[in-house]
Amino acid sequence: MTEKVRDVISRNVWKENQVLRMILGICSSLAVTNLMVNSLVMGLGLTFVTALSSLTISLLRNAIPHRVRMIVQTLIIAAYVILVDIFLKANMTDISKALGPYVGLIITNCIIMGRAEAYAQKNPPLLSMLDGFFAGIGYTIVLLIIALFREFLGFGTIFGFNVNFIGFETWTIMVMPPAAFFLIGILIWITSNMFAKGKASKAK
Amino acid sequence: MTITVSPLIIFLASILTSNMILSNFLGMCSYISISGEYKTASSLGKSVTLVMVFTTIINYWVNKLLIVPLGLEYLQYILFIMIIAASVQIIEMAMDRLLPDLHVKLGIFLPLITVNCAILGTTLFMVIRDYSFIQSVLFGLGSGIGWWLAISALAAIREKMGKAKLPKGLEGPGIAFIITGIMALAFIGFSGIFSIT
Numbered sequence: 001m002t003e004k005v006r007d008v009i010s011r012n013v014w015k016e017n018q019v020l021r022m023i024l025g026i027c028s029s030l031a032v033t034n035l036m037v038n039s040l041v042m043g044l045g046l047t048f049v050t051a052l053s054s055l056t057i058s059l060l061r062n063a064i065p066h067r068v069r070m071i072v073q074t075l076i077i078a079a080y081v082i083l084v085d086i087f088l089k090a091n092m093t094d095i096s097k098a099l100g101p102y103v104g105l106i107i108t109n110c111i112i113m114g115r116a117e118a119y120a121q122k123n124p125p126l127l128s129m130l131d132g133f134f135a136g137i138g139y140t141i142v143l144l145i146i147a148l149f150r151e152f153l154g155f156g157t158i159f160g161f162n163v164n165f166i167g168f169e170t171w172t173i174m175v176m177p178p179a180a181f182f183l184i185g186i187l188i189w190i191t192s193n194m195f196a197k198g199k200a201s202k203a204k
Numbered sequence: 205m206t207i208t209v210s211p212l213i214i215f216l217a218s219i220l221t222s223n224m225i226l227s228n229f230l231g232m233c234s235y236i237s238i239s240g241e242y243k244t245a246s247s248l249g250k251s252v253t254l255v256m257v258f259t260t261i262i263n264y265w266v267n268k269l270l271i272v273p274l275g276l277e278y279l280q281y282i283l284f285i286m287i288i289a290a291s292v293q294i295i296e297m298a299m300d301r302l303l304p305d306l307h308v309k310l311g312i313f314l315p316l317i318t319v320n321c322a323i324l325g326t327t328l329f330m331v332i333r334d335y336s337f338i339q340s341v342l343f344g345l346g347s348g349i350g351w352w353l354a355i356s357a358l359a360a361i362r363e364k365m366g367k368a369k370l371p372k373g374l375e376g377p378g379i380a381f382i383i384t385g386i387m388a389l390a391f392i393g394f395s396g397i398f399s400i401t
Contacts, residue, residue, distance in 0.1 A: 023377045026232035027321045070318075071289055078282045086278065101328035104281050108321040110233045176392065177227045181385030185378050193373035 005130060012134035018111045019142040019184075020191045025111035028102050029143050030180040036159045039147040040140070041088070041095050045103065047136025049080045050112045054132030058120040073116050074107065081106045111135060146183050150174045211342045214335070217398040218346030224322045225354040226388040228329075231322030235355050236380050238313075245359030248313045249352025253345070255317050256326055258295060259288050260344030263327045264337055284327050289318045322351055358383060 018024045025046075032042045056076050057064075064072050085103045088096040096103065106112070115135050120128040151157055154174030156164025164170070173179050224230045231252070239245050263284055271280055296314045299307040317323060326347045330340045361383055370379055 023236055024233060026236065027229045027325075030229040030232070071286075074285055074289065074319075075282060078285055082278055082281055085281070101325055101332060104328050105230070105321050105325055107281055107285055108319050108324050110319065113319060176388075177229065178385045178388040178392065180229070181381045181388055185374075185381030185385065188378040188381065189371070189373045191373075192378065196373060 005127075008127065008130050009134050012131060013138040013141065017138045017142065017191070018114070018135050019139055020188055021195075022114070023188075024114050025109045025139055026184070028105055028109055029139065029146070030177070030184060031102050032099060033143055033147040033180060034150050034154065034175045035098070036144060036147040036151050038095060038098055039143040041092065042099060042102065043136065043140025043143045045084045045088070046106055046109060046111070046139055047133060049077060049084060049106055050115055050132035050136040051129050052080050052132075053077045053112055054115050054120040055125050055129035057116045058123060058125040058128035061121055069121075073113065077112050077116075078107050111139060142187070145187065146180065149183055150179060154179075208336070209339070211336075211339045213398050214339050215342040215346040218343050219350040219353065220391065220394040221398055223350040223354055223391055224325065224347045225351060226384070226391045228325065230325040231320050231351055234316060234320055235351075235358070236377050239355055239359040239362055239380060242356065242359045242363050245355045246352070247309050248316075249348075249355045251313050252317055252320060252322065252351050253348030255288075255292055255295060255314075256323055256348035256351075257341065257344045259291050259323055260326055260330055260340050262287055262291055264330065264335075264340045267331055280331070284324060288323055288327070292318050322347065354384075354387065357387060 012018070016022060019026065019029050028042060028046070032038045053073070053076050057073055060072075060076075081104065084106065085096075088099070088103060112132075115128075115132050119131045123131070148158065151159075152163065153171045156162060156168070156170050171179075218224070222228060225232065225235055234248065238248050266283060266287060267280075271277060271283065276283070292314055296307070299314075326344055330343055335343060358380065362380065365379070365383075374382070
């Protein structure tokens with residue numbers, strides 16, 4: 001049951017978007033979305049880890065004994081996360097500080113484990129890598145959407161550039177935790193409405 | 205961090221002002237998916253608290269006696285996650301022997317806790333903030349209780365809301381996030397009392 005590449009892309013980015021449809025990987029997606037730069041780095045880091053750990057797990061899928069697979073997968077993921085962490089510490093010290101423990105927490109991000117369990121276990125390496133890659137891209141897009149609203153309304157900036165031309169009062173609440181919960185709730189609402197409509201029009 | 209914060213303040217702050225879920229967003233996956241029923245949510249909260257205290261104690265000593273003296277900081281994540289996985293196993297086995305009733309109740313949740321970000325998060329916060337032993341234990345306990353409080357509150361609210369009519373797309377996780385947002389707003393009210401960052 002090999003899928004076409006196009007299906008892999010549309011499934012991971014939209015139809016089964018990990019954050020909005022599967023409700024996975026929420027922890028980090030809320031914590032880092034107060035600035036767009038942080039979200040972009042976080043998203044790319046996660047994409048990197050998901051793609052490569054899916055590839056590795058898929059390559060080893062026949063060699064890993066079934067009963068210890070969880071711990072093996074966790075170790076593989078942890079190894080890649082350490083790479084990301086060291087890279088960020090060396091090249092982007094500020095962002096690495098701002099992200100704090102959330103880089104290390106990529107290890108326990110359910111998206112990676114979910115992709116490994118649900119896909120890389122049963123599929124060939126290259127396809128698994130693509131699957132992981134686009135799952136990460138879907139995640140990054142959602143992060144950027146949330147961060148766009150939070151940064152624009154909270155600081156009046158986008159990617160650090162001032163775009164507050166009208167000079168409106170910035171909403172402190174947007175950079176605080178509650179706004180993240182409201183925004184993701186609303187995004188989930190919008191997407192599930194869109195899917196409900198799509199289904200209804202197909203039924204006709 | 206040079207200023208030492210009183211352990212008691214850390215304990216209270218980690219429950220109220222720096223709540224693991226409501227202000228650090230940790231442990232969301234199980235928080236959203238297992239909050240449909242008050243009883244199960246509460247038992248999950250208890251087991252998370254137990255595991256959290258246990259792992260902060262072990263990870264504190266591992267960090268102090270093994271990682272720092274040997275300069276193994278780059279292996280931190282791997283060691284921590286392995287210790288968490290192992291201690292969950294040990295707690296499960298010990299519970300099976302000593303408290304079989306409790307094990308039947310909590311058993312299904314224990315393996316899930318390994319991948320709960322709140323546990324690893326607590327350990328990482330402890331290391332980054334450079335807590336002393338007593339501070340770490342109370343931080344772990346407080347974070348666990350805070351997590352328990354938040355998931356029980358959400359589950360109780362969702363149970364009451366079972367009868368309410370909601371817009372279709374908002375059912376399930378959507379409304380859970382909105383409720384959590386309102387809860388987080390309420391918890392901001394505590395923010396003047398103590399603060400740890």
